[in-house]
Amino acid sequence: MPYCQYCGAEKEDTDKFCSKWGKSTKGVVEVSGMEYKLNKKELAAMGVFTAFVAAATMIVSAYVATTGGYFNVGEIMVYTSAILMGPFVGGFAGGVGSMLADVSLGYTVFAPGTLVIKGIEGFIVGYLAQYRFRPDSKNRLTALSIVAGSILALLVWWGGTEYFTGSLEFTIGIAPSIITWAITVPAFFWTILAMVSLILIVVAGLYLDPKIGWLVIAILIGGGEMVVGYYIYETIVLGHMLAFAEVFVNIGQVTIGLLVAIPLSRSINRIMPGIRRPQDKMVEPK
Numbered sequence: 001m002p003y004c005q006y007c008g009a010e011k012e013d014t015d016k017f018c019s020k021w022g023k024s025t026k027g028v029v030e031v032s033g034m035e036y037k038l039n040k041k042e043l044a045a046m047g048v049f050t051a052f053v054a055a056a057t058m059i060v061s062a063y064v065a066t067t068g069g070y071f072n073v074g075e076i077m078v079y080t081s082a083i084l085m086g087p088f089v090g091g092f093a094g095g096v097g098s099m100l101a102d103v104s105l106g107y108t109v110f111a112p113g114t115l116v117i118k119g120i121e122g123f124i125v126g127y128l129a130q131y132r133f134r135p136d137s138k139n140r141l142t143a144l145s146i147v148a149g150s151i152l153a154l155l156v157w158w159g160g161t162e163y164f165t166g167s168l169e170f171t172i173g174i175a176p177s178i179i180t181w182a183i184t185v186p187a188f189f190w191t192i193l194a195m196v197s198l199i200l201i202v203v204a205g206l207y208l209d210p211k212i213g214w215l216v217i218a219i220l221i222g223g224g225e226m227v228v229g230y231y232i233y234e235t236i237v238l239g240h241m242l243a244f245a246e247v248f249v250n251i252g253q254v255t256i257g258l259l260v261a262i263p264l265s266r267s268i269n270r271i272m273p274g275i276r277r278p279q280d281k282m283v284e285p286k
Contacts, residue, residue: 042085046092049081053097058105069234070107071249074098075226075257076264078118079219082126083265090126095119113233121226128218145205145213152216152258153198159251160190197259215262223254 057074078098082090099115102108165187204212227250234243 042089045081045085045089049077049085049089049093050097050100053077053081053093054100054104057098057101061105069110069246069249070105071252072101073253073256073260074101074118075223075253076260078122079125079222079257079261080265080268082122082222083129083215083261084268085126086130087123087126091119091123094122109237110233113230113237117226117229117233120229121222124225125218125222128221129215131214141211141213142205143213144217146202148213148216148220149198149201149205151220152201152255153194155251156197156255157190157194159248159255160185160193161187162248164248164252165190209266212262216258219254219258219261223251223258226254227251 053074056077057072060073062071074097078090078094081093085093095115095118098118099111102111102114165185167182167184201212201216227247230250231243231247234246
């Protein structure tokens with residue numbers, strides 16, 4: 001079954017124009033399982049999003065003294081590239097871009113693990129984000145939004161109040177132009193952020209787009225792989241205690257990435273509607 005390359009709408013073989021998008025269907029994608037063929041746009045996007053991931057990871061970071069690692073916002077661009085461009089661009093940009101940031105910032109001990117772990121993370125999110133849904137699946141997707149929002153809110157509240165409350169030191173910039181400052185984060189900040197996160201995701205799922213819940217689930221699955229992957233890698237490299245401490249740092253990165261990447265990717269898609277990779281399957285996730 002062919003689909004419009006711009007909006008992913010299902011088309012008939014004889015259709016010359018997409019009624020939803022209003023453009024020629026000359027570039028329709030013939031779906032066969034989960035077969036992917038990278039085009040020139042996606043090959044170029046690999047380089048562009050790799051640079052974005054590296055820049056986002058390096059520019060805003062917070063040194064974690066207990067583990068020798070660092071908190072960063074690179075997940076924002078890992079998830080954005082995966083949602084917009086699919087698993088291969090997301091996986092390449094996530095792995096290579098994050099690894100380059102580790103090397104550039106001097107965290108070379110993490111670089112080999114980062115290449116594999118964040119590459120898989122980007123691939124998972126991109127793979128799951130490509131699913132299209134049947135019209136009759138709206139109620140299930142709405143329920144997913146409520147469940148996903150509840151899970152995220154719990155993670156924000158628990159992780160924030162337990163591990164990111166008090167004095168924190170943040171760094172913005174790349175050497176030698178670096179600005180560092182200390183801030184004090186009260187516990188109630190995380191309670192408010194958790195409530196806002198829950199409300200935004202549920203409202204978006206109910207009134208804007210029921211697929212929001214599925215994107216949240218996709219990111220939580222990909223982010224879960226990242227958290228577990230780093231725990232295993234760092235247990236081998238640093239030892240169990242330091243690896244366990246990093247778990248909550250990584251959960252924080254997933255949370256920030258999720259909260260920013262979904263609205264960011266949707267905004268980019270509205271401004272540049274042809275950028276997103278056509279969705280390859282119309283399915284009902286089990």
